[in-house]
Amino acid sequence: MEKKNGFGFARQVPVMYSIFKINKESPTCNTFFFKGRIRSFKPGQFIMFWIPGHDEKPFTISYIDEEIFGITIEKRGKFTEKASNLKEGDVVGIRGPYGTSFTPMDNSLIVAGGLGIMPLRPLIYQLRRNNYDFTLVQGARNEEGILFTKEISLLLKQENYIICTDDGSLGERCFTTVLLEKCLQKRKPSIVYAVGPEVMMAKVYEICKMNNIRCELSLERYMKCGFGLCGQCACEDKLVCLDGPVFNNNSLDNMKEFGRSAYLKDGRKVPLKEYYDYREK
Amino acid sequence: MSIPSLQVNFCNLPFSNPTVLASGILGINAQQLKRVAEAGACGLTLKSIGPRARLGHNNPVILPYEQYMLNAVGLPTPGYKEMEEKWQELESLKKKNILIASIFGGTVEEFVEVAEYVANKSPHIIELNLSCPNSDEHGTAFANNTSIVQEVISKVKAVSGDIPIMPKLSPNVMDIAEVARYCEMSGADAICAINTLGPGMAIDISSRKPILAYKKGGLSGPALKPIAVRCVYDIHSATKLPILGVGGITNGEDAIEMMMAGATVVGIGSGVYYRGIDVFSKVCNEMQQWMIKNNISDLQEIIGAAHRQ
Numbered sequence: 001m002e003k004k005n006g007f008g009f010a011r012q013v014p015v016m017y018s019i020f021k022i023n024k025e026s027p028t029c030n031t032f033f034f035k036g037r038i039r040s041f042k043p044g045q046f047i048m049f050w051i052p053g054h055d056e057k058p059f060t061i062s063y064i065d066e067e068i069f070g071i072t073i074e075k076r077g078k079f080t081e082k083a084s085n086l087k088e089g090d091v092v093g094i095r096g097p098y099g100t101s102f103t104p105m106d107n108s109l110i111v112a113g114g115l116g117i118m119p120l121r122p123l124i125y126q127l128r129r130n131n132y133d134f135t136l137v138q139g140a141r142n143e144e145g146i147l148f149t150k151e152i153s154l155l156l157k158q159e160n161y162i163i164c165t166d167d168g169s170l171g172e173r174c175f176t177t178v179l180l181e182k183c184l185q186k187r188k189p190s191i192v193y194a195v196g197p198e199v200m201m202a203k204v205y206e207i208c209k210m211n212n213i214r215c216e217l218s219l220e221r222y223m224k225c226g227f228g229l230c231g232q233c234a235c236e237d238k239l240v241c242l243d244g245p246v247f248n249n250n251s252l253d254n255m256k257e258f259g260r261s262a263y264l265k266d267g268r269k270v271p272l273k274e275y276y277d278y279r280e281k
Numbered sequence: 282m283s284i285p286s287l288q289v290n291f292c293n294l295p296f297s298n299p300t301v302l303a304s305g306i307l308g309i310n311a312q313q314l315k316r317v318a319e320a321g322a323c324g325l326t327l328k329s330i331g332p333r334a335r336l337g338h339n340n341p342v343i344l345p346y347e348q349y350m351l352n353a354v355g356l357p358t359p360g361y362k363e364m365e366e367k368w369q370e371l372e373s374l375k376k377k378n379i380l381i382a383s384i385f386g387g388t389v390e391e392f393v394e395v396a397e398y399v400a401n402k403s404p405h406i407i408e409l410n411l412s413c414p415n416s417d418e419h420g421t422a423f424a425n426n427t428s429i430v431q432e433v434i435s436k437v438k439a440v441s442g443d444i445p446i447m448p449k450l451s452p453n454v455m456d457i458a459e460v461a462r463y464c465e466m467s468g469a470d471a472i473c474a475i476n477t478l479g480p481g482m483a484i485d486i487s488s489r490k491p492i493l494a495y496k497k498g499g500l501s502g503p504a505l506k507p508i509a510v511r512c513v514y515d516i517h518s519a520t521k522l523p524i525l526g527v528g529g530i531t532n533g534e535d536a537i538e539m540m541m542a543g544a545t546v547v548g549i550g551s552g553v554y555y556r557g558i559d560v561f562s563k564v565c566n567e568m569q570q571w572m573i574k575n576n577i578s579d580l581q582e583i584i585g586a587a588h589r590q
Contacts, residue, residue, distance in 0.1 A: 010345060010346065010347045010555065011345065011346050011347055012344070012345045013344055013345075013346070013483070013485075013492060014341070014485065014492060016485065016487045016488065048340070048341070050340070050341060050492075052485060052488035052490040052492075053488070053490040053491075054339070054494075055339040055340050055494060056339075056340035056341045056494070057340065091487055091488055093485065093488070093492075223340075224337070224340055224342045224343075224354065225340075225341075225342055225343040225354075226340075227343075227345070227554065228553070228554070228558070229306055229307070229343055229551075229553060229554050230305075230306070230307075230309075230342065230343065230354055231306065231307035231308055231309040231313055231328070232309060232357075234309045234310050234312070234313050236310075236312050237310075237312035237313050237315060237316040239307075239313075263309055263310075264359075265336045265337065265357060266334045266335055266336050266337070266357050266358060266359050266360075267309050267328065267357050267358060267359045268334065268359035268363050269310065269359075269366065269367075
């Protein structure tokens with residue numbers, strides 16, 4: 001029997017890591033740092049984060065180098081509340097990495113909405129390492145939601161880093177998609193990468209379609225197994241865990257549920273708004 | 282020799298090939314099932330439908346190892362009343378594929394309630410999940426109690442019209458042939474065997490915690506195959522009912538073996554993980570290669586072959 005499958009190894013059980021450092025990124029966001037390497041991780045992929053005896057959820061890696069990696073978690077619902085109580089020295093389980101990744105390209109435009117900056121941060125580092133040109137549009141509800149801004153401003157030229165907030169507390173007072181359209185008037189990028197609330201990404205997708213620009217977006221759905229068996233994280237006939245989370249515009253063209261609906265834990269299909277309300281609990 | 286046909290008849294239904302997507306794997310929406318059909322499966326089993334909304338268990342729900350996996354997904358279901366749209370979308374699949382609706386209930390009355398509704402949607406077959414080991418109230422105890430099995434089947438038969446009824450049996454019983462005989466006596470049209478074994482458990486030794494959130498989970502995957510083959514063999518010996526054999530099938534030779542034990546069609550679940558969604562077409566191709574090599578033109582020749590003198 002073939003032992004090789006898309007996961008490299010048939011065995012997929014949590015690998016245990018001890019938290020060696022916690023960084024407070026904002027009043028509600030913590031980055032948990034672990035010593036070790038996540039084998040063959042590519043920006044855009046996700047891992048399953050297990051709190052023993054409690055639950056396991058998908059998260060992105062927000063920082064990675066040769067020796068350590070970090071996972072940033074915002075306190076929002078039951079699981080992330082539990083995660084926010086984790087202390088240095090606590091042991092958690094990680095499986096993965098799973099899913100698809102971004103295609104690194106020169107002359108790109110990155111759109112980050114809120115927590116969407118997290119999977120994009122390793123991409124930013126990757127593009128920098130490749131000496132690729134790119135512009136970052138980062139938005140959030142308010143100043144508090146603009147994460148990693150000090151660090152990113154050291155990496156990018158001022159004209160390549162544009163910030164906006166819904167309330168105008170930092171940067172321009174507008175949505176990221178308004179800035180995206182402005183940027184496109186000046187220069188046409190080879191690709192747009194976007195991660196954020198799905199309403200934002202749906203708009204990014206529309207704008208890219210109108211301007212005939214390739215785009216890659218990272219979708220989020222309620223996940224159970226994480227590797228394509230249970231079917232829970234469906235978006236149309238695609239599995240966000242296996243075929244995604246990063247989808248390009250060609251795939252999205254055939255995903256009618258994108259921007260519209262998702263499935264709750266019991267399998268009921270609901271409009272996106274109802275899904276987001278559910279996820280906050 | 283030309284490419285041999287994989288056609289078989291099961292419950293008087295023509296299967297273009299004997300592969301069936303086992304219940305609980307994929308299938309949250311019709312589009313996903315369509316993809317499984319395009320990947321080669323002829324039979325498509327829906328995720329078990331229950332009487333009311335159930336969230337299922339917390340994560341982790343599936344733990345794959347090299348030769349087996351443990352799962353405790355916990356029968357998530359929106360409840361049969363919340364699935365109108367899905368049934369409409371499934372209509373188009375019924376032309377080329379065999380649609381199997383798996384149902385469960387906590388009581389005999391709940392089984393009947395769901396069966397009555399589901400029968401109105403005219404799936405090709407109704408599978409009665411009598412044997413999920415991952416739920417307190419829908420547990421194996423159900424499958425162990427032959428009088429309840431009899432009651433469920435006969436009462437479901439009374440409301441399901443012409444649709445074949447296929448109980449899914451648990452390997453966790455003293456004598457699966459005995460349970461199958463009761464199913465036959467009660468009017469069952471086919472048997473699905475087997476559900477997962479166990480439940481089993483895996484403990485993470487550094488945190489000292491069971492890894493599955495539900496702690497215990499049913500065992501499936503390649504390691505289950507010998508148990509499944511034996512169960513199918515026993516059922517075939519004891520009854521005349523056609524059998525959907527499921528448990529550990531990942532390749533064409535596994536499927537042939539299961540058919541020799543007495544299965545007419547074969548279910549694949551964990552195999553989707555081990556070989557990808559196109560495991561169905563891979564298994565079909567491998568079966569055909571085997572048939573060519575062994576000069577077999579009709580699968581009928583091998584069904585139950587291990588029983589012949």
